[in-house]
Amino acid sequence: WRFKPEQVDTWLESVKILEHVKYVVLHAYEHKTVLARETGVLSKEAGVLSAMALNQFKEAQFSLELSLKILVGTDRNSNEIAQARADALQELGRVYRYQGNFEKSETTLRRALEIRNRIANGSS
Numbered sequence: 001w002r003f004k005p006e007q008v009d010t011w012l013e014s015v016k017i018l019e020h021v022k023y024v025v026l027h028a029y030e031h032k033t034v035l036a037r038e039t040g041v042l043s044k045e046a047g048v049l050s051a052m053a054l055n056q057f058k059e060a061q062f063s064l065e066l067s068l069k070i071l072v073g074t075d076r077n078s079n080e081i082a083q084a085r086a087d088a089l090q091e092l093g094r095v096y097r098y099q100g101n102f103e104k105s106e107t108t109l110r111r112a113l114e115i116r117n118r119i120a121n122g123s124s
Helices: 008-030 036-052 057-072 079-098 102-120
Strands: none
Touching (some): 008 057, 036 057, 079 102
């Protein structure tokens, strides 16, 4: 499952499985599965869905912060992991902006940009 914000017609089905997705992510995080990148991305998708479709910014913040915790615990030298971290940071920065926390939003978005610049320069 992946949440696709640009496909509004899929939002209802995504919302129906959101609680299950959050449970799976939390379970995988607690048991340190080998699917850390996939789990981190799944948690990010749950955060985006919570923010965009439901305006539940605290839930979104939790899912995105969990995504980052999961991704930080994996191989940091991987461009795939670095890109997933940058994506999660970008979405978390947006959530902070929606919450009116502009300072935290800017800091978080700058971290995402730094990671993307490192990837572009070949030094993830």
